[in-house]
Amino acid sequence: AQTVTQSQPEMSVQEAETVTLSCTYDTSESNYYLFWYKQPPSRQMILVIRQEAYKQQNATENRFSVNFQKAAKSFSLKISDSQLGDTAMYFCAFSYSGGGADGLTFGKGTHLIIQP
Amino acid sequence: KAGVTQTPRYLIKTRGQQVTLSCSPISGHRSVSWYQQTPGQGLQFLFEYFSETQRNKGNFPGRFSGRQFSNSRSEMNVSTLELGDSALYLCASSWPGQQYYFGPGTRLTVT
Numbered sequence: 001a002q003t004v005t006q007s008q009p010e011m012s013v014q015e016a017e018t019v020t021l022s023c024t025y026d027t028s029e030s031n032y033y034l035f036w037y038k039q040p041p042s043r044q045m046i047l048v049i050r051q052e053a054y055k056q057q058n059a060t061e062n063r064f065s066v067n068f069q070k071a072a073k074s075f076s077l078k079i080s081d082s083q084l085g086d087t088a089m090y091f092c093a094f095s096y097s098g099g100g101a102d103g104l105t106f107g108k109g110t111h112l113i114i115q116p
Numbered sequence: 117k118a119g120v121t122q123t124p125r126y127l128i129k130t131r132g133q134q135v136t137l138s139c140s141p142i143s144g145h146r147s148v149s150w151y152q153q154t155p156g157q158g159l160q161f162l163f164e165y166f167s168e169t170q171r172n173k174g175n176f177p178g179r180f181s182g183r184q185f186s187n188s189r190s191e192m193n194v195s196t197l198e199l200g201d202s203a204l205y206l207c208a209s210s211w212p213g214q215q216y217y218f219g220p221g222t223r224l225t226v227t
Contacts, residue, residue: 035215043204045218091159097212102172103149104208104216106159 002027004094006107013082014115020067021077021110023092030054033095034068034075035104040088048090051075079112087114118143120209120219128225134195137222141188141209148190149216150182153204162205165190194224202226 003026013019025034036048051059051068058066063080079086092107121140129135141148150162161174165184182192188209194201202225208216 037218043221045206045208047215047217050215095216103161103164103174104151104159105161106151108158 002029002032002094002096002105004092004105004107006092006110008110009108010111010113012113012115015082015084017082018078018080019082019112021079021090021092021112023075023077023107025073025075025092025094027073027094027096029096031096033097034066035093035095036064036066036075036077037091037093037106038086038088039091039109040085045091049077082114084114084116086112088112120207120217122205122207122219122222124222125220126223126225128227129197130227131197131199133197134193135197135224136191136193137205137207137224139190139192139207139209139219141190141207142217145209145211145217146188147210147212148184148188149208149210150190150192151206151208152176153206153221154200154202159206162192197226199226 005024032053034051038046038048049059049061049064058068065078067076089109091109093104095104096102123138147166149164153159163173168184179195184190204221206221208218210216
């Protein structure tokens with residue numbers, strides 16, 4: 001079974017700084033999907049970014065980008081120009097089918113705090 | 117399109133009772149998956165349904181069950197509730213190869 005590890009339980013940075021959240025995973029498959037989800041205090045899970053393993057190009061969504069290192073099984077999230085609204089729990093997640101039968105396997109999460 | 121809806125949003129039950137939670141997916145989505153979120157165990161996959169068939173189940177006891185209806189709405193049931201079942205229960209709807217869209221969750225408290 002696949003596992004997802006987030007080694008940073010909590011991080012704190014100043015507004016406008018750049019922050020990188022780490023995620024490693026373990027799988028024997030070559031095709032899969034990786035996700036970063038944000039969960040603010042409202043508890044609503046919001047997709048931040050999605051990466052398909054067969055794509056070598058790193059995904060980018062506005063201020064959010066990933067560094068996907070398939071051989072190292074690493075999937076880090078970089079948040080540029082951080083904003084107060086970025087304060088939330090961030091979860092790295094893995095899926096074999098990206099919306100199919102297996103559901104999502106989540107890491108334990110990183111609590112990101114953006115200080116004013 | 118309307119998002120994923122979950123009812124009820126909050127629920128308080130007593131040990132030994134049973135509970136049913138409901139999830140309505142985004143229109144057109146045929147896959148619904150359920151997750152339990154607790155401070156100690158984090159987010160754990162419960163089960164996934166596609167076209168009324170359970171295709172995968174996480175490592176949970178048989179007290180946790182679910183079903184999906186022909187309109188893709190899904191229910192999960194927990195029988196003989198235990199204190200440890202207190203959690204936020206999230207459902208997500210999806211389409212294969214696409215992203216998962218989450219509902220707001222149902223907060224279950226077992227006393």
